[in-house]
Every structure is written in C-alpha cells, then in structure tokens.
Amino acid sequence: MNEQTIQRIRQFTKDRDWDKFHSPANLAKSISIEANELLECFQWSDTDYNLQHVKEELADVLVYCRDLLDKLGLVEDEIVNMKMDQNEAKYPVEKARGNAAKYDQL
Amino acid sequence: MNEQTIQRIRQFTKDRDWDKFHSPANLAKSISIEANELLECFQWSDTDYNLQHVKEELADVLVYCRDLLDKLGLVEDEIVNMKMDQNEAKYPVEKARGNAAKYDQL
C-alpha cells in the first residue's frame, strides 16, 4: 500500500473520530468479520463468484489490517518478513513441495 | 508491502508448487482462518494479549491477502481506493463522527 493510500485511511478514521473504537480486539473482530464477507462470495461455489464483491471485501480486510498495524505501531514489511522466516523454516521446500499438509504433518 | 517482500511471498509459493492450492475460494478460506487465529489472541481478554502472536497472525492474514491479490491480478492500492470512495460516501463525516453505527442506521 502506498503512503498516499495509508494517509487516506488514517484521515478517514480521524475525520470520523473513530480511533476510539479501534482497540486491537475490535480491529481483530473487524478483520474476521470482513474476511467472512469475502468468504461469502464463495459460499456456494468456488468458481462462480462476483469479482466486484471480492474486490470490495478484500479491500475491507486490507483496510482493517492497516488500521491494526497503525494501532500497534507495526511495520507491515517487518512482521511479514519475520513470519516468512518462520514459514520457510516450517515448510522446507523438499518436504512441502506439492503438499498441502500442515507443517506438523509433513 | 514493498516489492521485495511481495517477491519473497511469490517465490515461497512457487518453490513449494503451492499455486495449485491457491484457488480464490481456498485463499478466502485461508484469510478467514488466519483472521480467527488473530482473533484468538483476544478470545478472553481485549487488553491482555501476546503481541508476538498478534504480529504473527496478522502477518499470516496479510500474506494470504497478497496471494489473493496476485491470484486475481488485483492492485492493492486500486481496490483499497475504490473501497475508500465507497466508504467516504456511505459514512459522511457529519453523520458518522464519533458514531459506530452501520451506514444504514446512521
């Protein structure tokens, strides 16, 4: 997300005085709620989905993720790279290739 | 997310030949699943949470969101700005200020 988009999200919250609702717990709930509106696009079919709805709901997830990053003072690239370090260790290429099993069942 | 991080996520999937599992529906499920691992950090308390776990689970959500953006050929800033246009229209500042009500109950 570029800096301009991030600023737009921050300004949106600030203009509405919504920061007071944005506790980490409420934002975590919100991410789950929006993730399930996204999931609803695929409720009865994996292939016959409305792309515009998918875009809107995925965007909602991303906006709340950004809000939570901000609230906790996190840097997106830092936490993602920290987690990718873990993922690469948990799923070694030779064991995980072509295999969707969870790391503890590889 | 910067280009290097995005490339790392793509390479991770490619090295493991996991793209075949990454249907949009499966990624939507995955976003919800990880969002709920994030939510689990706040299951019994809104304030007493493990920040390291929060970082890890939020990162997982962000990685799967990135996978879905890629799978559908979407540009994050485009869909987020498209949705912010909608949000700004649905939640006019004068009505929404300090009010957590849903747009249809403002």
Add this chain to the structure above:
Amino acid sequence: MNEQTIQRIRQFTKDRDWDKFHSPANLAKSISIEANELLECFQWSDTDYNLQHVKEELADVLVYCRDLLDKLGLVEDEIVNMKMDQNEAKYPVEKARGNAAKYDQL
C-alpha cells in the same frame, strides 16, 4: 442436545470457574474461532477431510453455542423456529428452489 449433555457442559464451566470469561462477546468470538478450526478441515480440499477432526471442531462450535444460549437465557428451539419463520418468508419455495442466490437477489 439432551438434558444430560447440557448439564455436563454447564458443570464443566462451573467446575473451572469459567463463567466469568463467558461474556456474550467472548462467546461470539469463541464460536467464530471454533468455526474456523472447522473450516480449516476444508482449507485446501472440499472432499479430502479428516472426519474425526470435523467432529471435534463441530462439537466445539456446538458447545460454545450452548454456552451462549445459557448465558443469554435463550431456548434453542424458540430462536431456531423464530429464524425459520423468517427464512421461509425470505426464501419462498417457488423462487428459491434449486437456487443458491441470496434472498435479495432472488
């Protein structure tokens, strides 16, 4: 759920002094969290799932639903029948037959 099972769930909570954690909001989070552990059984395949895991996770959802019914003093058959009244009205047989569209798009 029969009365004996319901009593067992209540006793389980009582013996552990967990009622204090069972706010309606925390139970709603818990239902979502367990629902997503259930969903995880189907994360990468709709057909190749571990039935034992499905049973365990579905049971967890049902236990937390029972906790929430108790916490709010609700009668399961009453709220389900109230909702089925709504569902039957929203999805008339002649319009909904064989059609997975949402009621507002029938």
Add this chain to the structure above:
Amino acid sequence: MNEQTIQRIRQFTKDRDWDKFHSPANLAKSISIEANELLECFQWSDTDYNLQHVKEELADVLVYCRDLLDKLGLVEDEIVNMKMDQNEAKYPVEKARGNAAKYDQL
C-alpha cells in the same frame, strides 16, 4: 433441538432442493459466515448489543450446524460428549480453575 425443529430444517432444505449445495465444505463456510454475523453484533462494543440480532445470527449458526450433522450422519450428543471427554482431560479442574489459558499453557 427437538425432533420437530430438526424435521422443519430438513423440510426447508428439501422443499428448496438445496441439499445439492450442502457439501460439508460449503456448510463449514456457512457456519463461519454466520458466526461472523453473530460476531458483528459485538464488533464495537461487548455490552451494547441488539439481542434480537444476536438471536437471529446464533439461530443461523445452529441451523447450519444441524445441516452439517445431517449431511455427515452425526449424532449431536455423541460428538459433543466425545469432545467433552477430551476437554475434561485437557483442562483438569485443579489446573484450569479460574484460568483462561490454553491447555498447552496451563
């Protein structure tokens, strides 16, 4: 849930020829989706919720749980008691009393 309510849910599905949409995976998605509509009742406040909405969304979760039990030929009391056996073993009273920690952190 009493037998009459269960039969009503089955008839509802049958009359609409919806059984074909009720794969275990789709029902798992549906349980998560409805669980998150329930969670939405508590999105911004743990205490200021609309009880009627809570009833409706909890009922939706219960109906889809019933659909999944039926689809997989499961007996609710059996799987719940099987899981309660596990829960009682994982959370011994003396360790778990008054403690919301996960079993692996007791």
